[in-house]
Amino acid sequence: MHTRPNILFIMSDDHAAHAISAYGSKINNTPNIDRLANEGIRLDSTFCTNALCTPSRATILTGQYSHINGVKTLDDEIDSSRPIQSQKLLQASGYKTAIIGKWHLGNNEESNPQGFDYWNVLPGQGDYFDPKFYEMGEEKQYPGYVTDIITEKATDWLDSTDRDDPFCLMVHHKAPHSPWIAAPRHMNLGVEGEFPEPETLMDDYETRSEAVKMTSIRVEDTSARNLKLDPPEGMSKDDKRRWAYQRYITDYTRTIQAIDDSVGTLLAYLDENGLAENTLVIYTSDQGMFLGDHGWHDKRFMYEQSLQMPFLARLPGEIDAGSVSDAMLLNIDFAPTFYDYAGIDCPDEVQGTSGRQILAGTTPDGWRTSMYYRYWMSMLGHRVVPNYGVRNERYKLIHYYGVLPEDTGLHDLKIPAEWELYDLQIDPQEIKNVYGNPTYSAVQSEMLQELDRLQSAASDASRH
Incomplete structure (x- = not known):
């Protein structure tokens, strides 16, 4: 029986911390994600170094800033031959490794996942219903809802894995990325028109830069594909923003609910199979998201709601239940944190630092404050x-x-x-x-x- 902890890394796409009830959400409830906070730690100052899906994912795997790992924009693809990737080092050290769900780092010979014993990933963004996947390079299509399919494939892989070796399973959800389509069971969740508005929904951008004033990520600018309805005719500008916000948040929160179900299913699996005590479970998102804050959807800006990543972690016996930390953790720190738990020396090329002590309740001397x-x-x-x-x-x-x-x-x-x-x-x-x-x-x-x-x-x- 191995002594190194298993790692279950669950990452969603565009899930803002302030849409998690453990972080004080006013728009939804996430009891299963909250369980990680109640039984582990909630980090309140986890930030991304480039608030965009593809670059953040590359940073999480490599522990390097975008300009170093070569993935700066959505148009860039990871060079999968790069040796310094967390899954490669974990695999080389004896971990069984798998990724299931959203890869979003390219789908060709040069950018397909490497360093995983098993991979089954969506092409690009993927679809919410009846999605196509690439399983070890072979195209397959599965009937059903994408979040549930990813969860099922994750538990299937765990069933097939030899328990004599530790595992690192990355469960990467598509949701709640636009176009925010909920599972059928959640289509009637929440009451559109009754979601509380953020303080800055009607921001007029006074004193802000021209760059802020010219952006097209205002909620009323959201495409009809995302909002799924056209605004009623004759609306004032302010009323249109309020209407678009309610449409957006209604579908966004409904989409999150299947993510919460997934976390519940995965935690139950660990409990039922005697794996909970020796598995580090992390829940995060690739970056934050504006939920009507400043009148916006999307991310990209350095403002708090975009910059902050949710980060909840549980490892019984090392992480105290119900603990909270304000220590500043960055997505460049995720890979070295994995290495620390796995007993792997962190390569010099990695720009981040292990956050293991922070998860254990101690902020190391000299830890970053900026x-x-x-x-x-x-x-x-x-x-x-x-x-x-x-x-x-x-x-x-x-x-x-x-x-x-x-x-x-x-x-x-x-x-x-x-x-x-x-x-x-x-x-x-x-x-x-x-x-x-x-x-x-x-x-x-x-x-x-x-x-x-x-x-x-x-x-x-x-x-x-």
Whole structure:
């Protein structure tokens, strides 16, 4: 019998922390995900380093920033031959490894999953109903709802796995990514029109940069494909935003409910098969999501709801039940955390640091109190321009550097280089940009220095 813990890593897509009741959600209940918080730890300051699906997934596997692992945008694919990937090192050390669900890092010979004893992944985004999968490279189609299929395939793999060796199973859900289609059993969950509105739903973007004002991720800009209905005629601008928000959140929360069911099924499997005591279970998302915050859907910006990732973990005997931590964990830290639990030396190429001590309730001496972020992509339909920044325990500095890649369709837009500075203690909603305010001149200077320091430490190039 092995002594190293099994690892069950459950990741959803676009699941905002504030749509989990353990994080205080006002719009839904997630009792099975909450169980991980009740029986383990909830991290309140877990952040992504590039709030976009594909880049975040590459960072989670490699422990490296986007510009180092080569996956900066949705158009990039991972080079699966790269040796420094968590599943490869775990497999080499004796773990049985599998990934089931969303890969989203490419579907060709160069980018298909490697380092997994078994893989069964969706092509691209995949479909909610009767989805196609690539099982070890062979195309297959399964009837039913995608979240339930992923869960069933995960338990099937666990049934087939030799218990003499530890396992690392990555269960990667498509949901709740757009177009937010719920399982039939959840189609009537919640009451549209009665979801509480976020404080900043009617944000007018005063004091914010032109980059923020020009974006097309407002909820009323959401496509008819996602909202599934056209707004009633004659609506005012404000009423249309409120209507679109209710449509969005109704379907979004319904889609989450099958994820919560999946977590319940997987935890029950561990209980019933005597695996719960020696399995590290982690629930997270590839990044956050705006849920009407600032009037937006989607992610990409460095604002809190996009930047924050939910992170809940349980390992009986090491992680205290009901514990909470504010220590700053980044997605570059996930891979080295896996290595630590597996007893693997962390390669020098990895830029993150193990968070095992944090999960055990202790913040290591000298642990980071600030983090570096960079979003690289510009998409014509979203109109979110490249930006980077730094966040510490109180302040956030963001730079929209005004240079647009030629191949995005946005190069004709005239975007000035702009800065935003937020005092998160006084202004947690990030509605008052204080960059250039004399009261914050010393803070501004310190944050600029910290940005330069972290950018250099990450081996990234400055654009300011």
